[in-house]
Amino acid sequence: MFLAYRRPAVKVVHEEHVSDGQFRARFRxxxxxxxxxxxxxxxxxxxxxx
Numbered sequence: 001m002f003l004a005y006r007r008p009a010v011k012v013v014h015e016e017h018v019s020d021g022q023f024r025a026r027f028r029x030x031x032x033x034x035x036x037x038x039x040x041x042x043x044x045x046x047x048x049x050x
Contacts, residue, residue: 017023 013023013027
């Protein structure tokens with residue numbers, strides 16, 4: 001992926017948090033908030049969850 005001078009950030013969820021419902025809800029809200037930010041201010045595809 002070509003990002004010019006931008007470096008993508010990758011957030012990794014540690015296994016200990018996978019079953020924590022509160023953590024997952026907070027993470028989901030963070031993703032939704034990030035998706036509302038205009039692409040000009042984020043790396044393309046920066047809100048992709050795998």
